[in-house]
Amino acid sequence: MLNKAVLLRATDSELWWSLKKHPLALTALLLLVLIVTASFAAPLIAPQNPYDLAVLNLDNAELPPIWQEDGRLPYLLGTDTQGRDLLSAILHGSRISVIIGLASVLLSMAVGLSLGLIAGYFGGLIDNLLMRIGDILLSIPTILIAILVSAVFRELLPAGLRETFSALILVLAISLTAWVQYARTVRASTMVERGKEYVLAAQLIKVRPRRIMLAHILPNTLTPIMVAATLNFGLAILIEATLSFLGVGMPPTEPSLGTLIRIGNQYLFSGLWWIVVFPAAQLCLIVLAVNLIGDWLRDALNPKLR
């Protein structure tokens, strides 16, 4: 419901006020909105459908970007070795990267919040067990777990299904370790909130534990979660790109930014620099924008710095 009152409240909030004072964060936010919108609208605005083999023409292969001598329209950023328009490939690739990033944040947040609430609210054995599992997961390098999970799941699937499920596998591989941070944060705040009077009051009138956790405690633990979610979104995109670059991520038939960089990397020495540089630049822009927003958010939401 985006009515006038909500809009007014939003533009009057402290967050908005702080955003206006930080031009860097504002620029990053606008940039990110632009990139995400453009990538989601990719099927509509991209000059070419990079998955449609019918429109690819080898005559157009290896064209440099438009500002170089042999560049020609409509290939603004040039083409790859199969005559695929690089800008279209990047737009579609960003869409896959952003979707995988969002999905892993949502999944790991859902798992982390629920487990953290349960562990913090009930304590005892279940708390011990959950936190120990988290400790163990964090005792092994994250990237190693992600690579192994991704590789093992692919191997277990029948060959025909691997490409269909590669995005889902990536989301699982990233979320498997990412939930721990949310769980730890929420658990810590829940243990503080649990002893407060509004919770005791709710318990006294026999509100069910599930409702106390979700409706009463959860909203009070969300501030640090917002910062963590923002930074993890960048991290998830980074891990996805790394896995795809290493060859255990998205397949070349459905390339994410990491896959595009992996493909471009093969032509590094043949002078076709644009095939690798532009997808890499897009990836860096997304992660940089997310990190800048995360940094700003951490300061803006920190009551000690106000």
Added chain:
Amino acid sequence: MLAFLIKRTANAALVMLTVAFMAFLIFRFVGDPVEMMLNEQATQTERIELRERLGLNQGFLMQFAHFVSNAVQGDFGISYRNQQDVMRLIAERFPATFELVIVATVLSLLIGIPLGVLTATHRNSILSDSLQFVSIIGVSLPSFVVGILLILVFSVQLGWLPAFGRGDTVNIGWWSTGLLTPSGRAALILPSISLSLFQITLVMRLVRAEMLEILRTDFIKFARARGLPTRLIHFRHALRNCLMPVITMTGMQIGNLIAFALITETVFQWPGMGLLFIQAVTFVDIPVMAAYLVLVSFIFVVINTLVDITYALVDPRLKNDTGGGAHAQ
């Protein structure tokens, strides 16, 4: 103290047991080990014999116990891909990874510490602000992108430095080193810069935060009042007091760097264990994957445990902690 020691060691052992269990599950259930090890002409008798020899007819727990006792003795079986002893394959590749990680660590300290001091002492100057911004960029650049860009500029465009391999190496006993030949040293430059970039920003941010705190203390004010030269105060008195956390973090990051080196090694085709692992992943060479997982986790866990115990020795307050609390991040 003894109780704490036992608790931390037991904790580490539990983690390693879990890792071993993961490795065992992968080994046992991803593909059939017997089919992978024998060629297609193998007879039924050979299959049954190998199955017996690998102990695959025993109960699940017995198999796991078998796996663990073999792993403890450094026996991770034979590589599916080239039929060599897995432990030997990894041992051959270890020096390459180790040298890369050590050089990257030294680089990160040599560059990160002065930059951190500089940004702390020249706060709110243009230099410091731009360095802070550059450090955010440094954190945001994926390490494989850094590697690719370095190759593009210094190998493809300028042709100054080699883009892949280790150059010539010299063998000292079983250890092969690239540090003693000019081509070996040249080959180290780009990969180590690429691996250390993230580390540099970490060290820089940590030194800056510590310095800012120390510069506010009374003994620094006193040193200023005595009229000591500023450079002496900053680098001798202040810096010395913030090196402890930096050294701790650097030590703890070594395990992480070994894991992260696999990305750098892939970009630069650096013949270390990370590249071996990635190749094993591509060819589904399960024994190599399992061994790498166990070994890297082992290094990681040992370093973390040692750091925790050292911390408890130095700072007795931590002994009452519920364990695992002394991590820097």
